[in-house]
Amino acid sequence: MKVDPTGFEGYVKELLEFKRLDDSNDMVIGIAKLIATKGIEALTEPQLFAFTKHGILPHLYLGECGRCAHDIPWSEMLVAVEESGNCAYCQHLIDKDD
Incomplete structure (x- = not known):
């Protein structure tokens, strides 16, 4: 960690x-x-x-983003843990595709 x-x-x-x-x-x-x-x-x-x-x-x-496997910054950790499992950038790309 x-x-x-x-x-x-x-x-x-x-x-x-x-x-x-x-x-x-x-x-x-x-x-x-x-x-x-x-x-x-x-x-x-x-x-x-x-x-x-x-x-x-x-x-x-979360040790890494579920999509890109990069470290998740602490500033994004709570959202990643509770909602998406992804870093903010990857979650933005996923949301944009929806």
Whole structure:
């Protein structure tokens, strides 16, 4: 999983804002709030591992676009995960063809 700090932090803020993280998991919510306020650099390796394993994977992360197989930018991840499985460009091409 790629972790570009700026994009990843923005994605975590989106997940918190739209309540997409498991509210029953206090650890995940706490780590997400830490990422949102202090940045990914504030995390220890075990915190990052725990958040990735229990907060993001497998249901809130796509490794690649379902159409072109390129990485999906963090800024497009939520839409890709919840709706299309594709990067914004490929989804635009698909929608245009419809």
